[in-house]
Amino acid sequence: MVQPVPRVGGDVAAQEAAQSAIRRYEERLAKDPASLAFAPLADAYRKAGRSREAIRLCREGLDRFPHYTTARLVLAKALLDEGDTDGAAAELRALVASGAKDPEAHRLLAQLDRLAGRLDDAITHLEQAAKLDPGDRESRVTLDLLKGDGRLPDGSPLAGLLADDTFATLSFGAACLEQGLCEDAAQIFLRLLKRNPGDARARSLLEQAVRTRTQKRKGP
Secondary structure (H helix, E strand, O other): OOOOOOOHHHHHHHHHHHHHHHHHHHHHHHHOOOOOOHHHHHHHHHHOOOHHHHHHHHHHHHHHOOOOHHHHHHHHHHHHHOOOHHHHHHHHHHHHHOOOOOHHHHHHHHHHHHHOOOHHHHHHHHHHHHHHOOOOHHHHHHHHHHOOOOOOOOOOOOOOOOOOOOOOOHHHHHHHHHOOOHHHHHHHHHHHHHHOOOOHHHHHHHHHHHHHHHHHHHOO
């Protein structure tokens, strides 16, 4: 089988564009240290893999501009990049509590709530994201999955098999996911989480099913 040729040129072009953006914002911030350019610079750092620098820059900037919602969102993303989910959630909740109507903040909070097993909270944030951004198909697809509440989709070939919970197991759900039956798999994991909200493996697999489903809806 012929292996595809790596798109090296595209990657190089993207890296050059990122470095160009960093230089541009660094120059702007050097000319005016009190400007708001620290937020796009921090985001450029984050996208270039320099998340710790992004965190430092955002925190310094937020000391001067505590109500700058864009910087708080960038900070939350950088904290997520560093694996600090608690810190990211705190920043996102502060952002939402400030009254900022930011659909991305709600989408990220919904993801964190799903991973923590707080499915009702995740649904609430997804509803807010879809309301603030009517074109947000990803949130609507995820809402449909989570609101399924363990019920299989209409026409599912597994409806008879899963009429009760005999086959509602992690292994069977994972097998469904491997076969591309992500909606069925998601409902199996939701059933498991209703019985045991603390099941970390079920939460992780549910997240995988959600991502697979939303990617299918987005298309290539």
